[in-house]
Amino acid sequence: MALVGCGRALPAASISNDQLSERVETNDDWIRSRTGIAARRVAGPGETVTTLAAEAGRAALDHAGWAPGEVDLILLATSSPDDLFGTAPRVQAALGASRAVAFDLTAACSGFLFALITAAQYIRGGAMQRVLVIGADQLSRWLDWDDRRTCVLFGDGAGAVAVQACRPDDDGLLGFRMHSDGSRNACLTLAQVDVRRPLLGGLSHQSGGFAPIHMNGQEVYKFAVREVPAVLAELLEASGTDPAAVDWLLLHQANQRILDAVAERFAMPASKVLSNLAAYGNTSAATIPLMLDEAVRDGRVGAGDLIASSGFGAGLSWGAALFRWSGPGTPPADA
Ligand code: UT7
Numbered sequence: 001m002a003l004v005g006c007g008r009a010l011p012a013a014s015i016s017n018d019q020l021s022e023r024v025e026t027n028d029d030w031i032r033s034r035t036g037i038a039a040r041r042v043a044g045p046g047e048t049v050t051t052l053a054a055e056a057g058r059a060a061l062d063h064a065g066w067a068p069g070e071v072d073l074i075l076l077a078t079s080s081p082d083d084l085f086g087t088a089p090r091v092q093a094a095l096g097a098s099r100a101v102a103f104d105l106t107a108a109c110s111g112f113l114f115a116l117i118t119a120a121q122y123i124r125g126g127a128m129q130r131v132l133v134i135g136a137d138q139l140s141r142w143l144d145w146d147d148r149r150t151c152v153l154f155g156d157g158a159g160a161v162a163v164q165a166c167r168p169d170d171d172g173l174l175g176f177r178m179h180s181d182g183s184r185n186a187c188l189t190l191a192q193v194d195v196r197r198p199l200l201g202g203l204s205h206q207s208g209g210f211a212p213i214h215m216n217g218q219e220v221y222k223f224a225v226r227e228v229p230a231v232l233a234e235l236l237e238a239s240g241t242d243p244a245a246v247d248w249l250l251l252h253q254a255n256q257r258i259l260d261a262v263a264e265r266f267a268m269p270a271s272k273v274l275s276n277l278a279a280y281g282n283t284s285a286a287t288i289p290l291m292l293d294e295a296v297r298d299g300r301v302g303a304g305d306l307i308a309s310s311g312f313g314a315g316l317s318w319g320a321a322l323f324r325w326s327g328p329g330t331p332p333a334d335a
Contacts, residue, residue, distance in 0.1 A: 017031045190214075254287075
């Protein structure tokens with residue numbers, strides 16, 4: 001599997017830390033020093049997971065040089081769908097990718113990485129040739145904007161990567177790991193509310209609806225700084241890769257302190273750590289492809305660069321992938 005195109009999309013409105021302090025009791029210094037976040041984007045009227053995902057997806061298709069009709073599969077990693085029955089088909093329609101099968105994949109902040117690895121299975125199994133993997137979230141619709149412990153952390157956005165079947169020599173996915181631990185699910189939830197309404201006779205039915213995001217920040221922090229280095233170390237060792245050979249550390253953008261702690265563990269200089277937390281905060285499933293696209297477009301990440309990536313968050317779930325960015329122009333498998 002080769003990564004051959006990328007794209008991103010962001011809502012127009014940006015909210016600074018100072019602006020947020022007009023709503024909740026917080027301040028720029030606390031948010032910056034604890035998280036590295038300075039601002040976040042929030043979807044406005046007409047901006048949804050569908051529109052953001054489609055815009056990012058379209059950019060990735062253009063970058064890869066693919067026509068929409070050539071896409072076999074669209075995987076949309078999201079935890080904030082426009083439609084619980086699935087948002088990916090709406091994205092498929094918006095892109096005009098009429099031949100593609102499209103479905104959602106939910107794994108919170110690990111979602112994009114899990115979707116990328118899932119795409120690899122379809123490609124390596126021979127069922128699919130061209131897959132569009134999108135991470136898109138609009139968590140602003142599920143935040144309690146009066147809860148300063150969570151509302152300062154998240155933002156909306158989308159990122160996409162086009163991956164294709166390639167010749168064995170061009171294979172860009174060197175290895176991966178995925179983990180879940182549902183016993184720690186309560187640490188970070190966006191859960192169905194337990195409200196029941198009378199139905200008929202003595203029966204009742206559960207009413208649909210979700211409670212705002214609830215997080216035990218300290219527990220999630222401890223989980224991240226323990227599991228992310230461990231899973232990356234396991235992956236690097238299994239693939240026989242010296243950490244010094246890694247060009248870029250591309251982690252889920254949750255907190256700059258987590259990024260710094262992981263980099264320190266592998267003795268990686270700050271110059272190799274990709275971070276755009278300051279501008280966008282935690283965009284959940286979107287952070288990794290959003291960051292990758294930014295770094296590819298501004299020339300930091302070039303063809304052949306080796307990237308160690310890890311996603312982690314609610315579930316709890318976490319995983320890692322070691323991949324090379326191939327870039328547009330990589331020959332397809334049958335070339
Ligand atoms: O994408 C999913 C993965 N999520 C994460 O990785 C998040 C992981 N967790 C974290 O990044 C950090 O735990 C946070 C940034 C969420 C919180 O940082 P912390 O250093 O763990 O702070 P804390 O929760 O221990 O709170 C310290 C103090 C508390 O006050 P007291 O009890 O010491 O008086 C909080 O009430 O900071 C207070 N506080 C705030 N103060 C100003 C909490 N939120 C805020 C705020 N502004 N926004």
